[in-house]
Amino acid sequence: MKKNSKIKRRIAILTGGGDCPGINAVIRAVAKKAILEEGMEIIGIEDGYDGVVNNKHRKLEYHDFSGILTLGGTILGTSKKANPYRYAIHQGDKLVFKDMSAISIENIKQLDIECLVCIGGDGTLGIAYKLFRDGIPVVGVPKTIDNDIIGTDITFGFDSAVWIATEGIDRLHTTAQSHHRIMIVEVMGHNAGWIALHSGIAGGGDIILIPEIPYDLNVIAEKVIDRNRRGKRFSIIIVAEGAKPKGGNIVVQRIVKESSDPIRLGGIGFVLGEQVEKISGIETRTVVMGHLQRGGSPTPADRVLATRLGTEVVDLIKNKRFGNMIGIKKDSFVRVPLKDVAKGVRKIPLNHPLIKCARSVDTCFGDRHK
Numbered sequence: 001m002k003k004n005s006k007i008k009r010r011i012a013i014l015t016g017g018g019d020c021p022g023i024n025a026v027i028r029a030v031a032k033k034a035i036l037e038e039g040m041e042i043i044g045i046e047d048g049y050d051g052v053v054n055n056k057h058r059k060l061e062y063h064d065f066s067g068i069l070t071l072g073g074t075i076l077g078t079s080k081k082a083n084p085y086r087y088a089i090h091q092g093d094k095l096v097f098k099d100m101s102a103i104s105i106e107n108i109k110q111l112d113i114e115c116l117v118c119i120g121g122d123g124t125l126g127i128a129y130k131l132f133r134d135g136i137p138v139v140g141v142p143k144t145i146d147n148d149i150i151g152t153d154i155t156f157g158f159d160s161a162v163w164i165a166t167e168g169i170d171r172l173h174t175t176a177q178s179h180h181r182i183m184i185v186e187v188m189g190h191n192a193g194w195i196a197l198h199s200g201i202a203g204g205g206d207i208i209l210i211p212e213i214p215y216d217l218n219v220i221a222e223k224v225i226d227r228n229r230r231g232k233r234f235s236i237i238i239v240a241e242g243a244k245p246k247g248g249n250i251v252v253q254r255i256v257k258e259s260s261d262p263i264r265l266g267g268i269g270f271v272l273g274e275q276v277e278k279i280s281g282i283e284t285r286t287v288v289m290g291h292l293q294r295g296g297s298p299t300p301a302d303r304v305l306a307t308r309l310g311t312e313v314v315d316l317i318k319n320k321r322f323g324n325m326i327g328i329k330k331d332s333f334v335r336v337p338l339k340d341v342a343k344g345v346r347k348i349p350l351n352h353p354l355i356k357c358a359r360s361v362d363t364c365f366g367d368r369h370k
């Protein structure tokens, strides 16, 4: 080896799953600290795990991380379908799944990196765990508007989504009031009700329906009729896309066959709207907040959280704590094994203080609660 030759330290960053506000802020934080404090080079993997399977990546320079703190989406691109262990391939009319993990692992090894930083939700981090098990040094950063990742109290993207949903509820409040209508606002969150609970409380929703508490249509009707009797001639219902009636089913909007998690929820707002209008006799409209909740610039709280998580994860790499996700519990950093993160999703516990708090201000959860 030549006397002045240096071994270049290098990491790669990947963003997987649905985009959300704050991803670029994390990328920026990881990269700036890794470059400035560790003298590392940064490789950006393109389009999530699709870039791992198909060897799509680019070297990023310090200036690439300037001006992206406030930018929505992800500068690296993402994929909700690509999974190296179950990669969907179209063969004519047929869809087949192939295990592409061996080639993916080889592709990662060719990058000659110290670590692969995976920024994503439960699906992305579950795959990250498998890669770690198969010998790749990996660390994770929890990302999702759904706030449903095991091992952390909060995920970046959530505050922005709640802010956007609340803004929508506020605007619908005034039109509901003017027209004496029921307004149903469907929000995302997959199988967890965090966005509905927080935006519902923040927006003063009269009824909040979450997947964790199956609802009774009669209770909802009684509530809106009672409000009318008391002179409140409008009602606001916040419904999580994963909410369902007691003994009933979730509403599926589409099945994405290529995806490892193929069910896409959506449409409960319209189903409920028709039923509530019929049973209560009060004119009802439904608004679906949809992907608006994932778009645009992150809130200040998400920018701060993203920067905290992004800089802290570099310490995990420095200390070779691979196979872990950086999380936050009671406002302190925690190291969570990806093995635990991969076990499922974090739903709202029924004894959560916010449920109690909402009931205290007369918010109905669609159940008969004493």
Ligand code: F6P
Pocket: 018, 080, 121, 144, 145, 146, 188, 189, 190, 241, 264, 265, 294
């Ligand atoms: O996980 C984030 C999320 O936005 C969920 O809240 C929602 O159920 C899902 O992704 C929507 O997925 P897609 O972008 O495939 O429509």
